[in-house]
Amino acid sequence: IRGSGGILVNSEGRRFVNELDLRSVVAKAVQPHCSNYKSEDGYEGPPFAWCILGQQAQELFGPSVLSFYKGKLGLFADCEDVSAVATLIGCDENDLVQTLREYQEAARLGTCKHTHKDVFPSMLTPESTGLVVARVTPSTHYTMGGLNINPTGEVQERIESIVGSHRHIR
Numbered sequence: 001i002r003g004s005g006g007i008l009v010n011s012e013g014r015r016f017v018n019e020l021d022l023r024s025v026v027a028k029a030v031q032p033h034c035s036n037y038k039s040e041d042g043y044e045g046p047p048f049a050w051c052i053l054g055q056q057a058q059e060l061f062g063p064s065v066l067s068f069y070k071g072k073l074g075l076f077a078d079c080e081d082v083s084a085v086a087t088l089i090g091c092d093e094n095d096l097v098q099t100l101r102e103y104q105e106a107a108r109l110g111t112c113k114h115t116h117k118d119v120f121p122s123m124l125t126p127e128s129t130g131l132v133v134a135r136v137t138p139s140t141h142y143t144m145g146g147l148n149i150n151p152t153g154e155v156q157e158r159i160e161s162i163v164g165s166h167r168h169i170r
Helices: 023-033 055-061 063-072 082-089 093-109 139-143
Strands: 007-009 036-038 044-047 049-053 077-081 129-136
Touching (some): 049 055, 055 063, 055 129, 063 129, 077 082, 082 129
Antiparallel strands (some): 007 049, 036 044, 049 129
């Protein structure tokens, strides 16, 4: 989703990393800049970022793939506009608007002085509508592959044996 033009913000509505940097760099940046996941039942998980996709990024990501992740798995939330995104995230709307203004200006100039991003696959502005938002956590990429995980990407079971030529997961 980052490669389609989704931008990452923290719970304050601020960008903190070049979204197109190496996965390991982005994952490392989430740790100090983002809040821990907290569920309504008191569970606290690892830090996560919010990924916001505008309409163009949604098209690049692929409508059928987005439909699967959003409709079948419920991993994305629809937000009509930036105000709705700020409400979902729980950040000050003015801070998110400022972040998007800075992003828009960086795209116009071809580089972001804060994150050094110089490729902008799609545009996201304070006036964008029809947005989708997802929580993302670094561990998800490293635990994908048929493992039972919770919403924060933590593996929920220990697998003692894998049938076939695969090695054991410990």
